[in-house]
Amino acid sequence: MEPLIKVEDIRKIYNPGENEVRALDGISLEIRRGEFAAIIGHSGSGKSTLMNMLGCLDTPTSGHYYLDGKDVSRLSDNELSDIRNQKIGFIFQGFNLIPNLDAVGNVELPLIYRGMGRQMRRRIAVQALDRVGLGKRLRHKPGELSGGQQQRVAVARAIAAQPPVILADEPTGNLDSRSTADIMNILKELHRGGRTVIVITHDDDIARQADRVIRIMDGHVEADYLNEGLSDTQNMKKKREDS
Amino acid sequence: MGQFLEYIKMALDNIRSNKGRSFLTMLGIIIGISSVVTIVSIGNGLKSDVVDAANEQTNTVTVQANAEEVTDTQIITGDDIAYLETAMGDSIESVTASSMYVGKCTTRKGTYDAYVTMTTPDYEHAQYASPLVKGSYFTDTDLASGNAVCVIDELTALYLFGNTNVVGMSFELAIDSGIEEVMIVGIRETSDDMMEVEQTYQAMGLGETISIEAPYTLADSFGVPIEGFSSVSITARDAESSGRVASSAVKLLNSRHQDLGDNPFMQQKPMNLSDMLGAVMDGVTAFVALVAAISLVVGGIGVMNIMLVSVTERTREIGIRKALGARTGSIIAQFLCESAIISGMGGVIGILLGGGLTALISVLEIGGIHASLSLPAVIIATLFSCGVGIVFGIYPARKAARLSPIEALRRM
Ligand SMILES: Nc1ncnc2c1ncn2[C@@H]1O[C@H](COP(=O)(O)OP(=O)(O)OP(=O)(O)O)[C@@H](O)[C@H]1O
Numbered sequence: 001m002e003p004l005i006k007v008e009d010i011r012k013i014y015n016p017g018e019n020e021v022r023a024l025d026g027i028s029l030e031i032r033r034g035e036f037a038a039i040i041g042h043s044g045s046g047k048s049t050l051m052n053m054l055g056c057l058d059t060p061t062s063g064h065y066y067l068d069g070k071d072v073s074r075l076s077d078n079e080l081s082d083i084r085n086q087k088i089g090f091i092f093q094g095f096n097l098i099p100n101l102d103a104v105g106n107v108e109l110p111l112i113y114r115g116m117g118r119q120m121r122r123r124i125a126v127q128a129l130d131r132v133g134l135g136k137r138l139r140h141k142p143g144e145l146s147g148g149q150q151q152r153v154a155v156a157r158a159i160a161a162q163p164p165v166i167l168a169d170e171p172t173g174n175l176d177s178r179s180t181a182d183i184m185n186i187l188k189e190l191h192r193g194g195r196t197v198i199v200i201t202h203d204d205d206i207a208r209q210a211d212r213v214i215r216i217m218d219g220h221v222e223a224d225y226l227n228e229g230l231s232d233t234q235n236m237k238k239k240r241e242d243s
Numbered sequence: 244m245g246q247f248l249e250y251i252k253m254a255l256d257n258i259r260s261n262k263g264r265s266f267l268t269m270l271g272i273i274i275g276i277s278s279v280v281t282i283v284s285i286g287n288g289l290k291s292d293v294v295d296a297a298n299e300q301t302n303t304v305t306v307q308a309n310a311e312e313v314t315d316t317q318i319i320t321g322d323d324i325a326y327l328e329t330a331m332g333d334s335i336e337s338v339t340a341s342s343m344y345v346g347k348c349t350t351r352k353g354t355y356d357a358y359v360t361m362t363t364p365d366y367e368h369a370q371y372a373s374p375l376v377k378g379s380y381f382t383d384t385d386l387a388s389g390n391a392v393c394v395i396d397e398l399t400a401l402y403l404f405g406n407t408n409v410v411g412m413s414f415e416l417a418i419d420s421g422i423e424e425v426m427i428v429g430i431r432e433t434s435d436d437m438m439e440v441e442q443t444y445q446a447m448g449l450g451e452t453i454s455i456e457a458p459y460t461l462a463d464s465f466g467v468p469i470e471g472f473s474s475v476s477i478t479a480r481d482a483e484s485s486g487r488v489a490s491s492a493v494k495l496l497n498s499r500h501q502d503l504g505d506n507p508f509m510q511q512k513p514m515n516l517s518d519m520l521g522a523v524m525d526g527v528t529a530f531v532a533l534v535a536a537i538s539l540v541v542g543g544i545g546v547m548n549i550m551l552v553s554v555t556e557r558t559r560e561i562g563i564r565k566a567l568g569a570r571t572g573s574i575i576a577q578f579l580c581e582s583a584i585i586s587g588m589g590g591v592i593g594i595l596l597g598g599g600l601t602a603l604i605s606v607l608e609i610g611g612i613h614a615s616l617s618l619p620a621v622i623i624a625t626l627f628s629c630g631v632g633i634v635f636g637i638y639p640a641r642k643a644a645r646l647s648p649i650e651a652l653r654r655m
């Protein structure tokens with residue numbers, strides 16, 4: 001079966017010429033449907049840059065990215081918007097909430113662009129906020145929420161539309177251990193529900209909870225391995241790969 | 244459509260959360276629209292006042308010699324006038340013709356320059372003429388025998404004699420080389436308006452205005468006989484029939500003067516005063532409204548300015564929206580709605596303000612103006628203000644929509 005995500009020798013070069021930065025320097029990888037992968041690496045190694053590519057927010061300087069078999073570089077801006085809207089739930093490194101919209105308003109944004117009716121939208125947004133434990137903060141604006149709460153609004157927004165792919169860039173970066181566990185549980189739950197989850201993290205604990213770990217270093221894939229104590233699905237995959 | 248309502252709601256939310264700034268942005272539009280509405284309404288009022296005034300006296304028409312057909316235009320004779328009078332009978336009130344002479348008149352008080360109108364007895368009721376207050380007008384008999392009689396107005400009487408009880412008195416009138424002793428048979432009223440004008444003339448040192456009306460046959464006595472008039476004024480019974488009266492008078496005169504050509508006579512170019520004044524008023528109003536419209540354009544540029552600032556300020560928001568799946572069109576629609584609503588609201592407030600001002604001017608009769616709100620002006624102002632918002636919103640909206648999501652997100 002075709003992998004959901006297939007990246008071929010992707011490069012991203014900033015300021016070509018004098019002091020150029022090779023944020024991604026020839027990355028190739030495949031991620032299957034339903035995988036739960038962690039991307040780790042030092043600060044500045046290119047994790048976020050890679051994630052932005054996978055989320056169709058950024059385009060590579062060279063190389064190819066196939067999402068669901070489609071070459072993303074051939075798609076128009078509006079087609080990319082539609083993919084981001086329908087296929088991808090993005091949790092940004094810096095929340096990226098709109099300050100003058102309340103929690104519900106932020107969570108329902110992707111649903112608006114799906115053309116969903118108001119009532120339906122509200123219901124789904126409230127459910128999603130409830131799920132991340134913010135059922136009592138529906139009307140609060142980002143400025144009236146703690147960092148961890150804002151992070152959870154961002155999570156709610158990513159999961160509300162039930163996209164098949166969840167991309168999370170340090171979703172627990174600002175959280176205490178308790179909230180970190182909450183969010184990891186949500187991500188694991190989504191994964192169990194059949195979604196593909198990719199998480200960037202500094203935290204080895206979190207990386208250990210994923211099925212697969214991809215370590216990035218200076219824009220290369222330095223290591224790509226399956227975790228010990230694999231889940232059933234991964235055992236199956238492993239078997240398939242072995243055979 | 245549902246989507247469209249979403250954009251309107253987004254726009255309203257944003258306008259609400261930036262109340263002060265939104266209002267200041269509207270201010271330009273408010274001022275522009277309210278001044279356009281007020282000015283056009285005042286223009287409207289002035290125009291209808293002027294046109295009403297000009298329309299009062301349109302049952303008098305003038306038939307003149309057609310200068311393109313005849314070389315000598317003094318071709319309407321006394322017989323022609325008498326003929327018109329009888330031929331047209333009841334459909335007209337009067338037929339007059341007149342010729343102006345400049346002469347000098349002398350009384351015990353002194354000698355003055357005088358304007359002498361040599362005319363027919365019907366001139367008593369000529370257009371714009373004041374009523375007689377003493378004596379009577381000269382008659383057909385006076386005309387037939389060329390009697391040396393005249394009618395003057397009160398002001399002239401005061402100048403010549405120092406009082407207005409002068410019916411029956413005589414003075415010496417000199418025209419060209421002829422001198423005649425002329426008797427006053429009637430006095431016309433001098434209107435207050437005329438008095439005022441005269442006082443201004445006097446103050447400017449322009450000298451006295453002596454005006455004398457006499458039967459045109461009297462010109463013979465001065466050695467400057469009137470062979471004919473170049474035009475004749477006909478007063479119809481009512482304004483509606485004046486057109487018909489004019490054309491039948493032209494026909495009658497043409498048939499009496501076939502020797503001069505096919506159409507020696509024509510109706511004087513209907514120098515329709517009301518149309519002309521109306522057009523002038525329209526022109527003035529249009530000009531001032533144009534100036535006000537320029538202020539609208541300036542207002543529109545204000546809207547564009549603020550929208551550009553808003554796009555820059557909200558780059559991150561735009562990035563977030565695009566990252567979450569907003570298409571280019573969605574962002575354009577959101578920003579266009581915002582600028583259209585801002586200027587549309589400005590337009591509505593401007594119309595209310597302009598309407599209020601108009602009503603105030605009408606009620607207080609400032610400058611005696613009866614301003615009346617012009618519906619077309621209101622409609623055009625509304626459309627224009629929304630149009631301003633859309634036109635001047637397009638550039639910022641496109642700028643917003645074109646941002647690459649990742650660039651926009653990275654901007655802090
Ligand atoms: N717009 C840009 N212009 C120039 N260089 C950039 C730009 N964006 C990222 N970089 C560089 O690319 C490299 C990779 O950045 P990236 O954000 O992917 O790092 P990261 O692995 O996510 O780091 P962190 O763990 O701190 O989030 C860095 O060296 C960074 O300075």
Ligand SMILES: [Mg+2]
Pocket residue numbers: 047048049093169
């Ligand atoms: Mg990063």
